[in-house]
Amino acid sequence: xxxxxxxxxxxxxxxxxxxxTSAHLGIVAMVLFGVFFDAIEQNTVGxxxxxxKSEWGLGGAQIGLLNTATFTAVALGRILAGAVMDRLGRxxxxxxxxxxxxxGSLICALAPTYEVLVGARFLVGLGLGxxxxxxxxxxxxxxxxxxxGTAVGLINVAAAGLGNMLAPLFGVIVFAVFSGPDQxxxxxxxxxxxALAVVVFRxxxxxxxxxxxxxxxxxxxxxVIARLAQGKLRGPVDTSVTYLDPSLAATxxxxxxxxxxxxxGKRYRRATxxxxxxxxxxxxxxxxxxxxxxxxxxxxGLSINTALWYTLVMQSGSLAGALxxxxxxxxxxxxxxxxxxxxxxxxxxxxFGFFAxxxxxxxxxxALFNFAVIILNTTIWLFAPEQYPT
Numbered sequence: 190x191x192x193x194x195x196x197x198x199x200x201x202x203x204x205x206x207x208x209x210t211s212a213h214l215g216i217v218a219m220v221l222f223g224v225f226f227d228a229i230e231q232n233t234v235g236x237x238x239x240x241x242k243s244e245w246g247l248g249g250a251q252i253g254l255l256n257t258a259t260f261t262a263v264a265l266g267r268i269l270a271g272a273v274m275d276r277l278g279r280x281x282x283x284x285x286x287x288x289x290x291x292x293g294s295l296i297c298a299l300a301p302t303y304e305v306l307v308g309a310r311f312l313v314g315l316g317l318g319x320x321x322x323x324x325x326x327x328x329x330x331x332x333x334x335x336x337x338g339t340a341v342g343l344i345n346v347a348a349a350g351l352g353n354m355l356a357p358l359f360g361v362i363v364f365a366v367f368s369g370p371d372q373x374x375x376x377x378x379x380x381x382x383x384a385l386a387v388v389v390f391r392x393x394x395x396x397x398x399x400x401x402x403x404x405x406x407x408x409x410x411x412x413v414i415a416r417l418a419q420g421k422l423r424g425p426v427d428t429s430v431t432y433l434d435p436s437l438a439a440t441x442x443x444x445x446x447x448x449x450x451x452x453x454g455k456r457y458r459r460a461t462x463x464x465x466x467x468x469x470x471x472x473x474x475x476x477x478x479x480x481x482x483x484x485x486x487x488x489x490g491l492s493i494n495t496a497l498w499y500t501l502v503m504q505s506g507s508l509a510g511a512l513x514x515x516x517x518x519x520x521x522x523x524x525x526x527x528x529x530x531x532x533x534x535x536x537x538x539x540x541f542g543f544f545a546x547x548x549x550x551x552x553x554x555x556a557l558f559n560f561a562v563i564i565l566n567t568t569i570w571l572f573a574p575e576q577y578p579t
Contacts, residue, residue, distance in 0.1 A: 197402075200399055205334075207418045208333075210418065212416055212417045212420045215422050219387075220283075221346075223283070223387040225348060225351055225352045228352020228356065229356045234259060234480055235480035235500075236497065237360075237373040238480070239493050245303060255310050259311070259317075261311070262310070262314025263317050266314060267318040269315070269319065273319075275400075282319060285319075286315075286316045286319035286320040289316035291381045291384040291385055292316075293311075293316060294378065297374075298375070298377040321348065328343075330400065331398075338519055341570055342515030342518050342571065343515055346512055350512060353504045356504070357483070357497035357504065358497070358501055361497050361498065363376050364493065364494065398411075401413065408435070414432045414433070415430065418430070451578075457576065464569065464576070468573070471566050471569065475566060478558065482503065483500050486500070502556065504559060506556030507559040507563045510560040515567065518568075523568055527565060533557070533560070534561030537557040540554040
């Protein structure tokens with residue numbers, strides 16, 4: 190049938206035969222190592238907020254602007270990454286995003302004024318947003334439909350789960366080692382080191398076969414699929430098996446391409462609007478918890494270290510939510526998962542706002558809220574790409 194004569198279908202068929210090999214695990218490790226430190230960086234304003242308030246005399250609005258600058262840039266970075274990665278490739282952009290993120294973190298550490306710090310946070314946000322966007326697409330394009338949900342879900346296990354949960358611990362360690370009014374500078378500066386290490390670690394990361402095939406590089410796409418099949422990201426591999434038909438390259442290149450504006454056309458308008466509202470609300474809820482809880486707890490009289498430990502306990506819900514979302518991705522329908530996650534988050538938010546009268550209830554409702562929100566965000570990441578052409 191004509192349907193079987195497309196490169197996309199041939200790639201999916203090859204992936205289904207190959208399954209998951211050690212090469213897939215290596216790719217996942219290289220991608221997740223980066224997004225883990227991205228998540229820690231995403232939390233740094235919340236961690237450093239109480240110290241910036243006391244040392245620089247910043248008010249709540251000024252701390253809020255630092256977060257606004259960061260996450261406005263995250264949104265912009267994701268949009269730009271979506272456009273640029275289709276021109277430059279996924280692998281190239283993944284490295285570029287980490288370099289942008291590292292430069293922004295270094296400027297944060299050295300910022301002489303509040304205004305410079307705001308600008309540096311914007312630069313950090315561009316790198317963060319692009320990194321996550323490319324990471325999601327890369328893992329989506331390296332796995333078959335059967336394993337794709339779990340693979341993409343692991344990004345949130347590393348980022349929203351482990352990264353968010355361990356970020357307060359990172360703050361506790363930094364503040365224990367470094368003292369004085371500039372200890373927050375070390376919080377930003379030390380994250381440059383692992384970011385640059387990730388760039389080196391990812392040298393063996395290949396370009397995705399889907400992107401290579403879409404740009405007419407069939408031989409290179411075949412080579413990457415062979416590496417996946419044989420579990421070897423480095424060294425020579427047997428290329429005697431042909432997974433893709435080279436004769437299809439010219440045919441598909443001449444076919445009309447989908448435009449991003451189709452997302453707002455009649456066919457996809459409803460899905461785009463619904464997903465846009467859902468991701469804005471769930472992501473805003475997640476970021477509010479990440480960045481405001483340490484400040485709120487210290488304003489209640491807790492020390493910075495105690496506030497960070499309590500934040501870590503609440504962020505354990507993020508790890509549980511990410512693991513749960515990854516595990517149920519192959520078992521439950523996306524819409525059912527989204528509905529249940531939203532209802533649970535609604536109940537937890539009401540409990541946190543109106544019934545958390547002691548620290549025990551604060552921790553319980555906070556962890557439950559994070560659990561629900563991360564399930565929502567992870568499932569949206571899986572559900573959204575499935576509504577549109579590649």
